[in-house]
Amino acid sequence: MAQQFTLKLHNPDIDKNPNDLIYIGLNDGNKLNLEITNNSGFDLQFDAQERELLVKFSKEVLDESSVKGITVKSPWATNGIYTPEDDPNPADQKKYYVLRLKLADAASTVAFPDKGTLTIALAAIKPIATGTATLKLYHDFEDDIRMDAANQLSILASGNNKKTLIGPNQSLGYRIMVNDSNDTNPIVATATNVPVTSDNAAENTIHLNFFFQNPETNESQGNMGQLVPSWDPNHPPTFKLRFPYFNGNSPDPAYADLTNDFKVGEPNYNTYTSAWNILLSLDSKNPNVTTNDWWKITAPTLGSSSPYWLIQPTPANKYLFTGTYGPGPFLDLYFSHIYSNLPVSSNSPETQIILESLQFPGFNDNVWPKPLFKEDSVQILSFGGNIQYTPSSGTVLTLTWETKNADHCFIKGDATQQGSKASGKDYTKAINNANPLSSAYTITAYDKQGVSKISRTIHVKWKADDAKVFPISQSFQMPTAIDISPSADKVYVAGRVRDAIGSIVISILDGQTLVASPNPILLPNDEQPKNVAVSADNTKIMVAALSLTGDEGKVYGFSTSNPPSLIPGSPLITNTNSLPNLYEMCISEDSSTLFLSAPYTSVPTFIEAIDTGTIKPKPTTGNPANIKGLGPIGLSSKGNNLFCPIIDGDTTSGGLGILNSKTLAPIAGSPISLRSDPKGVKYTAGPLLVSQDGNTVTTIAQGYDVANNYATVFILCQVDIPSMKLSRRIQIFNGYPNSAPTPTTNLLYSGDEKYIFIFGLNFNKEAENNDETLVSVYYASSLKEVSWSPIATPLSDTSKTFVVNMKMAPNGARIYALTLDSSTSEVSSGAVRAFIPYLEASSNRPI
Structure with missing residues (x-):
């Protein structure tokens, strides 16, 4: 049912929605049109002899001087003010300054017909504070008809002398997910000719995700960057969220209205569709969580003219957003109990969610309206x-x-x-x-x-396969490496397994059953297998090995025939000096070249390129390539780029190194710094993961916090290769030492590159020691940890195993995990186990 009068606020100097805004700090003040619509059913008029028209402003945003300075366009004139203490309406509890208006011509009248709209143009409005204010209009007509209308007015800081807070290249990013999907998924509305009940209700949800994109300063404080250094508790940084509503002040709802804001006791109030019953929570599972350690939500109060939500930091949240400790880089907000039965226009099916950011130190106040689409209701009752x-x-x-x-x-x-x-x-x-x-x-x-x-x-x-859906391999003595064939029909394991006559072998397992082939790869002279890699064309197997005494590195090539045959030219002795670390190697996409990293040598550290067909260095000049500051962990190839870690230290500037894979020469812009601040913690790239298109490199980087007793810290970060810049980073606790008997860390994509799985030693300060594996899962697009992470490692009997490496099956439905039964001791046995996928539980919430 329509209320008697509508009040709409419109700043004529703003030519796009939302325009119910004014600004502080403008020399000439603000213009504001008060658009009043008569829905009373009677033709009315304003008469100079009648009572004044009262315009009421919240005292939090205008003071006595600013109200006295407001002007009004003819035929109206100002007639003084009331202070909050002498407000003629005691029901407003002395909360408003009152501007008194009258008709300038004492003999004039202004017609106000039924269904007509009248505009009162105010100017020179100079608010004293930012925030949200209620503006009211009050007038008594003849025949006991009273106008008492209200609406919300937003007051923002003016000017562009500060930074923009939210945007693609700004400090914060902002995503909206409607009904468990993206921002193009529609809000659904039930039929308009029947009330919404439990039988036809279609609940809508909106998930808002704010994420810290550019951590900047104060590394020494242990939070890996912060949005602000501090904030004023008397003017706290505030996110304000609201929607457009049908409030009954007009005969019909606007197409942009989300739902109605009828209050309990008003005609046509419905517990489902009233916006006063929309819930906003900090928890995806519990709609009633309005406070946590870092943020608090102020829900709408019935004293407001329409519902809006304020999100503000708690006193403990000094920095608002950080890279790791404290509030972290994310703020997630969850709207639920959104129901609508307003009509949907096929020509204008959009409503809006309106976000305001206010009082963030160093940033401009701003408003971000975001369209949301509406559809007539089709419901999905369950999906599993x-x-x-x-x-x-x-x-x-x-x-x-x-x-x-x-x-x-x-x-x-x-x-x-x-x-x-x-x-x-x-x-x-x-x-x-x-x-x-x-x-x-x-x-x-x-x-x-x-x-x-x-x-x-x-x-x-994903979870560990403790139910043994997939078989477990035989036991290996101190396995160090695993790879799978491109079709996953074979699994290759480098471990100290001997054949019937005592030779150490590279085991070849069946990809499904993990049963060992009777024809393994034999290594002569008790040489120790350290790494194994299979070419993309599935024709070659490359093996890195050390002599029994550990002072001579060798590279072998084998065909994938059964049994495997040695490629002529094997072995290649990589260097006559000590090479205790031969973990890092990779094969080019075209299967022609093996790249081998030698970060621990008595000669300058180097990377060597080896022809997989001849097992000879290729190119013949500049190979091996001496790489100053070559980091110990990580090597990956994509197209013409070869990615490697470069130590970021006192004598070298490092991070992520990029070489031309044909010449082994650094490309322009290499290395790319992984620091968030030039004077901050120095980070060296670790294990490397390259996207299929070659545009993104993700790495687990290691640094030392000088201000915190040189504590070892780790970040998960992404580098955009086309721009050669660090694009995203968060602190993690999946770490690694630089030299260990077996590998202790790596990362891999899910089959569709939506998830990133990472594992490493647990460096969380709550961990009892760093001698256990921590497996975590992150969204690749945001580096936000998924809600079901971390995941436990597979069990060996009753104890957790220690992960050496993981490989994703080509079908994306199985992770092969090379595990040890205990920590990285020289005598630990291990086996190939699995992580397996499962679907989240089905919900029966209709949407």
Whole structure:
């Protein structure tokens, strides 16, 4: 039911929405149009002989002097003010300064017909503080008709002399996910001709994610960068969130209105659709969490004219956003209980979420309206499934769902139309190398016309295979390396396993059963296998080994025939000096070149390129290439680039090094610094992960915090290769020593590059020691840790194993994990075990 009068606020100097804003600090003040609509059902008029028209401003944002300075456009004139103490309306509890308006011509009248709109143009408004204020209009007409209308006014700081807070290249990023998907997923509305009840309610959710993009300073404080050094508790930094609402002040809702803001006791109030019942939480699972250690949410109060939410830091949150300790780089906000039955326009199906940032030190106040799309309701009542492996059928994905008001569905990535209900007819898909597992599955339900649609996404999670879905390999003595063939039909393990006559071998396991082949790769003279790599074309196996005495490094090449045959030219003696670390090696994409890193030598550290067909150095000049400050862990090749760590120390400037893979010469701009501040902690790249397109390199970098007793610290960071710049970084606790009997760290993508799995020694300060593996999972796009991380390592009998390395199967549905039964002692045995995927639990919340 429409209320008698509408008040809309409009700053005529702002030509785009939202324009219900004014600014502090403007020399001439602000203009503000008060647009009043008459919905009373009566033709009215303003008469100079009647009572004054009162404009009321919250005293928090205007003082007596600023209210006295406001001007008004003819035919109106100001007639003095009331202070909060002499406000004629005691119900407003002395909260407002009151500007008194009258008609300038004592003999004039102003018509105010039913359904008509009248504009009162104010100017020279000079607020004294930023924030959100209530503005009211009050007037008594004849026949006991009273106008008492209100709306919210936002006051921002003026000028552009400070930094912008939010944006693609600014300090904070900002994402919106609607109904478990992205910002293009629609808000759904039920039919407008029936009230919303439990039978037809379609709940909407909105997830807002703020993320710290550019940690900058104060490394020594142990937080790896901060957004601000401090803030004023009397004017706390504030995010304000609001939506446009239908408040009954106009005959019909605007198409942009999200829902209504009727209050309890008002006509047409509905507990589902009233915006006063929308919940905002700091927890994705619990809608009632409004405070944590770092942030607090102030929910709407019924004393406000319309609902809005304030998000402010707690006193403990000195820096607002940090790279690691304290509040960290993320703030997640979760709206729920959003229901609507307002009409949806096919020409203008957008509503808005309006974000304001206020009082952030060093940053301009600003407003970011974001469109949200609306659709008539199609509901997905449930969506779930499972991932199962059997030796006979392999890995099979099964999805089930149930919808309401839907005609058909589609699974993202599958062009086959599906039914609206999968009861008795589950969706199944064989997961193989041609159809790898995704990290998430999305169903979209459509109505019969194909206009209304809604999507829901279910995510794949990972865990240790303690149920032994996949077999466990034989035991190896001190295994150091693992690789899998491109089709995953074979697994190669470098470990101290002897054949029947006592020779050390590289074991070749069946990719599914992990049963050892009777034809392993034999190494002569008790040489110690340190690393193994398979070429992308599946024709060559490269092995790095050390002599029994550990003073001579050798590289062997073998064909992938059965049994493997030695490639002529093997072995290549890489250097006559001591090479105790031959862990780091990789093969070029075209399978022609093996790259070997030698960071521990008695000669200058070097990288050597070796022809995989002849087992000879290639190119013949400048090879091996002396690399000053070559870091101990990490080597990867993509296209013409060879990536390696460069020690960031007192004598070298380092980070991530990039060489031309053909000439082994550094490219322009190499190395790329991984520091967040030129004077901050010096970080050296570690294990390297390169995206399929070659544009992003992710690494676990190691640094030493000089201000904290040279404590070892680690960051997970990403480098954008086209721009040659550090793009993203967070502190982590998956670390590593620089020299160990076996590898202790690495990282890998999920099959679709949505997740990054990392493992290393646990350097968390709460950990009892650093002699256990910590396996964590992050979103590759943001480096935000997933909610189900970390994950436990596979069990050996009843104890956790220690991870040496992990490889993702080409079908994306199995992680081969080379594990030790205990920590990295020289005598530990180990085996190949698995991490396996599973689908998150299905929910029955209708959307």
